[in-house]
Amino acid sequence: MATVTQSTQEVTPSPSPERPGGPGRPLRRLGDRVFSGLSTGSGVAILVILAAVAGFLLMQAFPALTTSPEVLQAQGYGPFLSWILPFAWGTVWASFWALLMAVPVSIGIALFISHYAPRRLAAGLGYVIDLLAAVPSVVFGLWGSIVLAPAVQPLYLWLNTYLGWIPFFAGQPSGTGRTLLTAAIVLAVMILPIITSLSREVFLQTPMLHEEAALALGATRWEMITMAVLPFARAGIISAVMLGLGRALGETMAVAMVLSGAAVVHFQILTSQNPNTIAAVIAQNFPEAYGLKTNQLIAGGLVLFVITLLVNAGARLIISRYKEFSGAN
């Protein structure tokens, strides 16, 4: 930031005693003051908004968390924890599978665009990927339940028959194909663009110097990528994945339209009994909710908020562990 000191404005370089504003206090121009005020204001605003959201969630969730189980039981809700647990599990489990599918594919596409594809093809492909991000989630939900679910159902039968000994693929496979795995596939397609775009940007930032260093040592292109590009991009990839995960955790419409969720906790992803996700439960129940039910749903939102927070804190921790070797020093 450019600050102009009093002494540079005066002709005499030595500090004069009668200078206004006290010794060593820099004069600040109007433009600097305005801009610094604006940027500080924006920074504070985001904190205020976050605090307001957290405050709202806490206050509104309070009744659901503190009302005695007996009263809840009497109104037909059951204890909060046993109510939220299946949905929290469904949220995390569906997002896990979505990431498992989306991350390798996204990084593959990003690497293809940044390091393998001819320039013209790369530009076109990048554009198409960004376009995918603009598709509304309702459309993805429709596609998932009408097109994708019947299409993958035979695959599920196959997985169940031949890989059924793996707990995930066990159980009675769904006849409609509208399972947790289908929801996860839809989520994967939805988070693919954001992970791809961000990773591609980071890959393109790799200094030519380091790529050439690897090539000059006799690295093949793939070895060059593992030596120079991926380590350099590690923090960026983690950030990209976290943004994708954030979207997957909070996604409502696509999941609500694909899954007919239930309140169950199990590892099986091909059966017709699937845990719902928090966001979908809130959306499906909120219109008819009143009184304590509303509080319960908002408390569910609070849990989702906490999950997201924990995931992001974890990602920060991973990034800071590699700080010294990030190349930023």
Add this chain to the structure above:
Amino acid sequence: MSKRIEVTDLNCYYGTFKAVEDVTMTIQPRSVTAFIGPSGCGKSTFLRTLNRMHEVIPGAHVEGDVLLDGHNLYGNGVDPVNVRRQVGMVFQRPNPFPTMSIKDNVLAGYRLNAQRMKAREADELLERSLRGANLWEEVKNRLDRPGSGLSGGQQQRLCIARAIAMQPEVLLMDEPCSALDPISTLAVEDLVQELKETYTIVIVTHNMQQAARVSDETAFFNIAGTGAPGKLVEMGPTEKIFSTPDVQATEDYITGRFG
């Protein structure tokens, strides 16, 4: 370990632009050959053809032959990856891998061969390479620290250690001292004198005193004008080039009378 390089009728292109024209030269083993010339005369471009790094840039290609002890680097079926494992390179700006420790940087090239190396062998190679680059004493207590934490001169010697850990036949240096202070430059120049006992060294430099100090042979490159290809004007023993060159342009360049 060190080999002779024979270049015949070499043309380098960037797309359709001809950057270097008709270079024919022989580079002696166990000696230092310096390339001098004004900016843009193609000396770095030409250097990068000697380990097939030129073609890394999209559209760049080469016509002509480069023989390394009789084997054509540009022959049919020659894998550039194998060429680069035999011909090491040190770049203008120090470029240790920032995400790797000092130790991993030195062993980076060796690990590419995907051989399982015993810990003891790796440590020996590490020490030998770092001693070879006159860096061992300075870093032996912090081998697991990031290479990017070293000073510029140390980083450049780390890059030299990384290159000689591959035990190459030839070591190419592209203005290795241009980003270094005079003391680090001296350290690298001393190192070049030691390394020529083992390797064939080719060094590009803008610093004519440096060429005079370190090299046995000097090649002078020049261009006729902007857009014209660079050419090898004259090559000979360094003493002769710097005292009684055959070509007027060489004399003008080394005495600073230019254009």
